[in-house]
Amino acid sequence: MKKIFAWLDGHWWVVSLLSGIGVFVVTMLLSLGRSVWFDEGYSIYLAQQDLQSLLAFTAVDAHPPLYYIILKFWGELFGFSELALRSLSAIFAGLSVGLGLGLTKRLFGLRAGLMAIPVVVLAPFILRYGYEVRMYSLAALIGVAGTYSMILAMHTKKAIWWVLYAVLVALGMYTLYVSVVVWLAHLIWLAWHSSREKIPVRHWTWAWAYVGSVILFLPYMLTFFSQLLNSVLSGVGTEVTLTTLVDLFTIFFIFTPEWRVGGWESLVLGLVLVGLILATIIAFRRVEAEKRGYLYLYLGLIVVPMLVFAIMSLPPREAIFLPRYMAHVAVFVYLFIAVILSITVGSVRRRRVVYGLYMAVIFVFCYGVGVLAVGGNVIFEQIKTPMAKQISEQLQARELRCSDQVTVVADEPYFYIDSFFYYQDCDLYYYLDRDNDRRGGYAPLKNSQQYQIREASEINSRYLVHLHGEIVYMDVDERYELVERIEMDKQFADIYKLSIQQNN
Template identity: 35%
Template sequence: MKALLKKLSTTQRFWSITGSSALLASIISLSVGMRQSIWFDEAYSLLVARQSPTEIVRLAGLDTHPPLYYLLLHGWGSIFHWDVFWLRLLSVIALAASIVVMGILLKRLFGARVAAVAILVVALSPLLLRYGFEIRMYSLASLIGVTATYAMVRANEHHASRRWWIIYAVLVAVGMYTLYYLALLWVAHAVWLLMRAIRSRKRYEAWYRWPWLWAFGGAVALFLPWLPTFLRQTTNGALAPIGQPMTADTVLGVASFNLLYQPLWQLDMIHSILYLMALVAAIFAVSYAWRHATRQQRSSLLLLVAYIGVPIGVLVVVSFARSMYVERYLSHVAIGLMALVGISLGLWLASRSRQALLGAGVIILALLVGCAHLVTTGNYNFQRMSRPDVKGISEVATSTCRDKGAIVAADPYVAIELMAYASSTCPIYFYSDSAYLGGGYAPLNGSPNQLTSKQVDLPYERLYYVYYDTPQLALHGEPRGTIDSDNLHVTIYR
């Protein structure tokens, strides 16, 4: 009876910690997100999602991402009138669900006590919190990935029914309709499943009898309708040249983003010392966990290693042909890295050693510093080296624009950002000398508001010229002043 009560007590504590961690992560992520301006990628999501479902599918095919998230956002935004709070909440809900499902997965693999420690670490990951409020598909992809992992684990258990493989196949296909980079996680799953098959008695079976191969085959079949579009997307040139090669520097940068939410080049001396201490502590924790784990636990640890390690390894290989790494493109597998660190800490702390307590303290301190840095940094764009503030600039223009003024955007990029906030009574013109606008600019293709000359003369009393860095257009009228926000500016002409 005592053992039963103890088990129930441990389970209850696990659920309390998991629920509280998911709630805390949601509150932090949403509160940070609501203080941020929408930036281009999010504005593009809104611009596409406001179209009809048929047009959403067409526009997605011209860009670099699949259509499922935009279709989901279309329905969600229509219900909640495109209010920014609710738009961000959709991603935050996916973040909270990801944490809960990961907790359930870790509990099944390692037990409630160790899983409770791990989920605290997961919930404090600043990279997860950062993309938890983004009006993009990354948080949803994280949820799909961890849910598919849970289904795969259940399907691998003894006497598991085929329905888990069916669920897994559907989730893999749904993931590919959400974010192509989820394929990196599916490769990780395949590597882990192959290792298990080789180590088990199933290695004597014909490979075509392995159920997971049939599950992947089913997922491919479900993805076939979109496959021709995907193949066209790989050569349409819509992917922005922002990727980095996966070098030793960027691999270490993956850890710095997950711990401190800072790239390596931005770390000062104090943060560098904290980063190195946390990294060493994490390595010690993983090493201890591996050495003291049971055979079953080692298999589960390998799954978490594959969760983050295989995607990085694939990107290293791909980097020989094309640079494809951007921190947000790995945000959906970051939860696996933090789960690995958290589980290793939990197993290490079970030894009750001072070294384990010190290591846990260093890692938690690093995560708290990372969360604090996220609060101050917000959605800083590390590719453009700027903090988005199109909201403030748009408010300056639309507050006095009314029917006698118009906004002139320096290019389609700026125009799409402005469209997230601009009033319908203040028209937005934009400059581009391209006869065809594709990729992320496809929604503006054929727009009557496109300007093809740098000499701009429009029949309005006031023009608000919005641009990044330095002005390139010559507007008719006298400039009456410029308002600056980081490297985004608005010059008022009358």
């Protein structure tokens, strides 16, 4: 057994790589059959534009351009299929997990690294957003890489790691603005660590890394402030309340919002939470001083983001928090759980109790993966699962998806972007009785005005397919008769046929 552990210790990069591959495989399996939804559709829509248009549209949106640029070149290399596009995010997710395991083993030892493997490979939140065609997994990778670079800079005293850190901070800001919470957590921890070590402020060499990152971000600074002052947020965010925290806990553990959690699930989760709180207290009390400092680092990467989101969402400001905004720091949540359990199991007599808690955590995560496999990519703020793919397949089976005799109309720009990916081989129209917005997620549609319908009377095809949600904006005129309605989780496709009189 000692030889096995010695080999693992000396070849940890192999373990990390295999774990990352495991995350990639599980993530891609979970993505099969899942429909692209609005946010992903927007990413794909931008990636299919020329580079100049892509940069122009991101400049009037809420996010920076780096991920979209990478997605564009990836799509041009490997195609714009669901599998190809989602594999990019899954690769980033696998790399962030593998790198996180390497960092954890370096800071806390072999036991912590080994115990972290099943925790992160089965982490529901990582697996869910690991295949999202968005920037979350790339931001997570940059955050983990930045943390690792910071630690290497401190351990080796080599300036090259601070240079790399500065580059990664800038890349993080070019990827996802809220990645600033990671760099803020680092800044607080570095200041605390330097003060504890009684290093004079004038010798805080790490501060120059932040200066360098600001310089690297300067070319986009004006655009950033323009986006900040002209918010185009969707308005679906919430305040960070006690209910929000419970909701986040249940989503992280069993990928279920708190209002859907049943009695037995609540009992198990409650016991696990109590056990983890006790383990955290024991771990901080009994861990050696140096490792305690790194525990504070991991804890800070969880607490600081939540505090920032809580403060930013306080009235009278617009609430901005969504659970997925924690996706880029989720890996640290799961690694922290594994680390405190590894420290506790090595410092108490009743190890079986701690291992029992550890197995309970793994069981709960397996349950969460099962929920994810069955429920799919649920959009919690809308309380629905995207079904554009399935509706498109139903229309194809009826020969009503792409035909000269059929006009398919999305009820508004949201449904157009939500659905367009599955109608790229034919014309998809959208209803909007006014000009398109010049900022935000609908701005790219100004290049697609030929597909805009302002009045239902503009439609003259034999069949009309109307894609809409629970609220309907386009009134279909009396020339058309409703012959069938396809309904899937609050998403509808109404099939109309031109009346006989009109045909004549």
